[in-house]
Amino acid sequence: MRVVVDTxxxxxxxxxxxxxxxxxxxxxxxYGPFPLDRSLEAQLRHxxxxxxxxxxxxSTCASAARGEVIESLLHSGDGGYGPLELPAKRSEVLRLAEVLLRQVHLDRADIIRRFWLVEGHPAYPVWWDFAFDIQAQGQRWILMGSASD
Known part of the structure; x- marks a missing residue:
């Protein structure tokens, strides 16, 4: 048996x-924080x-990255797919998203790169996805998200 701990x-x-x-x-x-001694791809592979x-x-800026993350998380879908009862959860989703964005130092970033993977995505993006390489105060955080069916 393989035990996996979700960290x-x-x-x-x-x-x-x-x-x-x-x-x-x-x-x-x-993911992170990591030192900046590896390329983005090397850090992802590690x-x-x-x-x-x-x-x-x-290259992107904090406001554009924040907008993309929030827009993705609040994606309502349509009659055939989407989060259940999203309007009732909106304020909690926004609060949690802001905590997450603080954890990855988005607003303190010196450099933010939006990137995409052609191979090795850890999830299965169908409806939307985002991936950001956030560099702040000599360290790197990677933020990724996607939605699928």
Whole structure:
């Protein structure tokens, strides 16, 4: 028997639980802090999975990254998929998202790169996904999320 311990933060686990729904599953994770002595791809292969291959990246700012994360988490879906009872959970989702964004030092970032994986994604993105390399105060945090059916 293989025992797996989920070491993700309480905020991530709660967000995943709150946003479960019909034909809809949320996956979130944050990694770090790490020193900046590895490339993004090398760090992903070390901390996320050996098969991670970055397809590309682009510079972004904290407000754009925050907007993308919030928009993704509040994605309502449609009649065939989406989180259950999202309007009633909205304020708690926003509160937890802000805690998560503080944990990865988004507002203190010197550099934020949005990236995508062509191989080795730890989840199965269908409806949406995001991935950010956040560098602040000489350290790196990686924030990733996706929704699937």
């Amino acid at each position: 993700r933060t309480d905020e991530i686990l709660r967000l995943e639980h709150l946003l479960e729904g019909g034909n809809y599953t949320l996956w979130l994770n944050s 901390s996320v999975g050996k098969g991670c291959t970055v397809g590309g990246d682009s």
